[in-house]
Amino acid sequence: MDFTGKHAIVTGAARGIGLATVRLLAENGAEVLMADVNAEALEKAKESLGGLSPKVLTFECDVSDEERVKQAAEFAVARFGKVEILINNAGIFREGWGLFENSQSSTWKKKIDVNILGTLYFTRAVLGHMLENGYGKIVNLASVVAVYGKAYMVDYSMTKGAIVSFTKALAKEVTGRGVYVNAVSPGSIDAVETANPGLSFMGRSGLYEECAQLICFLASDDASYIAGQNYQIDGLRKQM
Numbered sequence: 423m424d425f426t427g428k429h430a431i432v433t434g435a436a437r438g439i440g441l442a443t444v445r446l447l448a449e450n451g452a453e454v455l456m457a458d459v460n461a462e463a464l465e466k467a468k469e470s471l472g473g474l475s476p477k478v479l480t481f482e483c484d485v486s487d488e489e490r491v492k493q494a495a496e497f498a499v500a501r502f503g504k505v506e507i508l509i510n511n512a513g514i515f516r517e518g519w520g521l522f523e524n525s526q527s528s529t530w531k532k533k534i535d536v537n538i539l540g541t542l543y544f545t546r547a548v549l550g551h552m553l554e555n556g557y558g559k560i561v562n563l564a565s566v567v568a569v570y571g572k573a574y575m576v577d578y579s580m581t582k583g584a585i586v587s588f589t590k591a592l593a594k595e596v597t598g599r600g601v602y603v604n605a606v607s608p609g610s611i612d613a614v615e616t617a618n619p620g621l622s623f624m625g626r627s628g629l630y631e632e633c634a635q636l637i638c639f640l641a642s643d644d645a646s647y648i649a650g651q652n653y654q655i656d657g658l659r660k661q662m
C-alpha cells in the first residue's frame with residue numbers, strides 16, 4: 423500500500439478503528455484529516471501518533487451536523503488541495519442495547535443521524551470533488567450485524583444494513599467515473615485480542631490494526647478491480 427501524495431479524511435478518528443486507520447494511512451505516506459466529535463480525544467489521538475503527527479490535521483466535527491460536515495470537507499480540500507480518500511468510520515453502537523419493544527425512538531433517531539446520515543453527508547460533501555478529479559476511494563464502516571442481524575441491537579443492525587445498501591447502490595453510479603466505494607463489516611474488534619471460542623472459528627476477537635489493514639487496502643490502488651462490495655472481517659464469525 424502506497425499513499426504517497428494522497429490525502430484522506432477519516433471520521434470517528436479519535437480512537438479505535440478510526441485511529442488505527444489514520445496511523446496506517448500516514449505510515450504509508452498519506453496526509454490525513456482526522457474528524458471526530460470529541461475535540462479533546464482528537465488532540466490526544468494526534469499526539470499518540472508521535473512522529474506521524476505532522477502528517478495529520480484535526481477537525482472537530484459531529485458527522486450528524488450537515489453544515490459542519492461541509493466545513494470539514496472544505497477545510498480538507500483547502501489545506502490539502504485534493505482529497506482522494508474518505509473513510510466513513512464514525513458510528514455509535516456502545517449505547518442503547520436491549521429489547522426492541524422497550525427501545526426509545528430518540529435512540530433510533532440518534533443512530534440514524536450518526537450512522538446513516540453522517541455517512542451520507544460526508545460522502546456527498548466530497549463526492550463532487552472526487553468526480554471532478556476522476557478519482558476517489560470511499561470506504562464505509564458497516565458491521566457483521568448488517569448481514570446477520572443482532573438481537574438487542576435491532577436499531578443498530580438496521581443502520582448498518584443501510585450502509586451496505588448505500589455502498590452497493592452508490593458504487594453503481596460512480597465507479598465508471600473513477601470513484602470506488604466499498605464497505606467493511608467488522609465482527610468484534612478491540613484494542614487487545616480476547617480468546618473467545620464461541621465468537622469466531624479463529625477463537626478470538628480482532629484487533630483495530632487488523633481491521634485498518636482491510637480498510638486501507640480498499641482505499642489503496644492495490645484494490646484496483648473492487649467496487650460496490652461489503653467485506654466481512656470477523657475471524658469467520660460463529661452465529662450471532
Ligand SMILES: NC(=O)c1ccc[n+]([C@@H]2O[C@H](COP(=O)([O-])OP(=O)(O)OC[C@H]3O[C@@H](n4cnc5c(N)ncnc54)[C@H](O)[C@@H]3O)[C@@H](O)[C@H]2O)c1
Pocket residue numbers: 433434435436437438439440457458459460463483484485486511512513514515516536540563564565566607608609610611612
Ligand atoms: N469495534 C467493533 O467491534 C465494531 C464492530 C462492527 C462495526 N464497527 C463499526 O466501526 C466503526 C468504528 O468502531 P470503533 O469500535 O472504533 O468505535 P469507537 O466507539 O471506539 O469509536 C468511535 C469514534 O467515533 C466518534 N464519534 C461518535 N459519534 C460521532 C459523531 N457524531 N461525529 C463524529 N465522530 C463521532 C467517537 O468520538 C469515537 O472517537 C463504527 O462505525 C462501528 O459501528 C465496530
